[in-house]
Amino acid sequence: MEEILNNPYVVPLIFTLLIIALFPLMAGYIVLIERKVLADLQVRLGPMRVGPYGLLQPLADAFKLMLKEDIIPAGADKALFWLAPVVSTFTALSAFAVLPLSDVFYIADVNIGVLFILAVSSIGVLGAILGGWASNSKYSLMGSLRSAAQMVSYEVPLGFALVTALMVAGTLSMQGIVYAQLERGMWGAFENFGLMIVPTVVFLIASVAETARAPFDLPEAESELVAGFHTEYSGFRFALFFLAEYASIFVISGIAVTVFFGGWLRPFPNVEWLAMPLNVAFPLLLFIGIGAGCVYLLRGLILPEQRAVLAGVAGLCFLLGAAFAVPMVNEKIIGLLWFVLKVGVLVYLFIWYRGTFPRLRYDQLMDFGWKWLIPISIGALIVNAVALLVLR
Amino acid sequence: MSQLLRTVFLVDLLQGLWATFKNQKPSLAVTEQYPQERPAVAERFRGAPRLNTHPDTSETLCISCNLCALACPEQLIVVTSQRNPETKRKDLTTFTYDTSRCMFCGLCEDACPVDALELTQDFELATFTREGQIWDRQMLEEGPLPTEYKF
Numbered sequence: 023m024e025e026i027l028n029n030p031y032v033v034p035l036i037f038t039l040l041i042i043a044l045f046p047l048m049a050g051y052i053v054l055i056e057r058k059v060l061a062d063l064q065v066r067l068g069p070m071r072v073g074p075y076g077l078l079q080p081l082a083d084a085f086k087l088m089l090k091e092d093i094i095p096a097g098a099d100k101a102l103f104w105l106a107p108v109v110s111t112f113t114a115l116s117a118f119a120v121l122p123l124s125d126v127f128y129i130a131d132v133n134i135g136v137l138f139i140l141a142v143s144s145i146g147v148l149g150a151i152l153g154g155w156a157s158n159s160k161y162s163l164m165g166s167l168r169s170a171a172q173m174v175s176y177e178v179p180l181g182f183a184l185v186t187a188l189m190v191a192g193t194l195s196m197q198g199i200v201y202a203q204l205e206r207g208m209w210g211a212f213e214n215f216g217l218m219i220v221p222t223v224v225f226l227i228a229s230v231a232e233t234a235r236a237p238f239d240l241p242e243a244e245s246e247l248v249a250g251f252h253t254e255y256s257g258f259r260f261a262l263f264f265l266a267e268y269a270s271i272f273v274i275s276g277i278a279v280t281v282f283f284g285g286w287l288r289p290f291p292n293v294e295w296l297a298m299p300l301n302v303a304f305p306l307l308l309f310i311g312i313g314a315g316c317v318y319l320l321r322g323l324i325l326p327e328q329r330a331v332l333a334g335v336a337g338l339c340f341l342l343g344a345a346f347a348v349p350m351v352n353e354k355i356i357g358l359l360w361f362v363l364k365v366g367v368l369v370y371l372f373i374w375y376r377g378t379f380p381r382l383r384y385d386q387l388m389d390f391g392w393k394w395l396i397p398i399s400i401g402a403l404i405v406n407a408v409a410l411l412v413l414r
Numbered sequence: 415m416s417q418l419l420r421t422v423f424l425v426d427l428l429q430g431l432w433a434t435f436k437n438q439k440p441s442l443a444v445t446e447q448y449p450q451e452r453p454a455v456a457e458r459f460r461g462a463p464r465l466n467t468h469p470d471t472s473e474t475l476c477i478s479c480n481l482c483a484l485a486c487p488e489q490l491i492v493v494t495s496q497r498n499p500e501t502k503r504k505d506l507t508t509f510t511y512d513t514s515r516c517m518f519c520g521l522c523e524d525a526c527p528v529d530a531l532e533l534t535q536d537f538e539l540a541t542f543t544r545e546g547q548i549w550d551r552q553m554l555e556e557g558p559l560p561t562e563y564k565f
Contacts, residue, residue: 059438061443062438062439062440062443063434063437063438065437065442065443065444065445066443066444066445067440067443067445067447070447374431374434374435375431377434377438378427378430378431378433378434379427379430
């Protein structure tokens, strides 16, 4: 047993399988959260029927997508049509390979981590282009053209913002960036006498465009293009595109968290006396609070099945809270909690933007990318470099 | 200058974000969970027709005068009756009302001299067959019985 675990391939392989198995479920729940938060922003209720307060909706959606007829349009290029969602999903999921989910939970810590993610996410564009081309439909082709142009042009400011952060951190390894922030006792976003805040904002804006989310969701502008490059896709292939979209949201939020917001570190990682309240009391209160909220919501339900599901969720929350009270377990999972919480905040930000801002026109989008974001990011790079040289 | 600062610091966008943020309380939601919560229709809403009966004797109030059938612009009401030789009055035998053609104008209830025919506030008129849309006297007196859902 010991021998197997010491093999350098075994633990990463287990983590890989775990991520591939669990991420679809997680993406489903990100979708549910998105629908619920968006509904709140738009004074609606969102899914309420499947499970208590819509909690089982992702499972129902997954079953629906798997059971649906898989239509390939008559004029489609079958091989490419088959390949496109695979490329999208594959590239989006492979970025997880270098994402440090916590100090122990990561697959690989390579010395070109950020470069790998940028490279892989650039290939993701290929999925969109292939999908739009192979569908043999005007809408798909227009959508894929737009997404290609958009992703390519917003990758530039994204890259410049990352380069600035790497310069400050002094390493390309994702874990190394986190440890550099621990060493300096400061999040990447506030480094360099506050000058890093500009690349942070640029990154946050460009990441929304990079994942083609509102207000930069021109590739799938419903009112003009039906659904963009995946117009002709249905059933499981559509589900793969959907999965890829949410995986890339998670990944790009994960990069932002790792590079700019301290990764899996707790806030103020160098202040010793905060360790107890932030690492033990906070998760305990958080999960017990959620559990208590579920128990409180139980009184609004009548059907026994729904009550059972919600009670199960409450029990799970109490269990998780209890797990954080055990010091040995706490050590292992606290990093994961902070990482997921930070990513959650960024995902909420994405949804919040979607609920607030109207979609940009195509020329506005390109103007904004090329005339504003890229010059600002280059300027920020130069200013940060000078500040590093002169002041540090 | 202040305009420039507003643009640089994205003040308008932040204001927009704040506006949506403070309006996201679930308690503000206006959604009605339909079969659980039923909408309160307007007081003078005209919905499913009903043929009223006497509350004590449960005899029909209809005097078979046929005025409703004459008033109906769609001519969807058919009233048949039989002369009762003892009381010398018309007794109602059948009353059919085709809700599939009804436009709920309410002229029939206006025409009724004894307030027997009335358009109620019920609005769940869907049926599985076209024939189900044609209501007979029993249906008109008892009213529609929509499926009850449990939540």
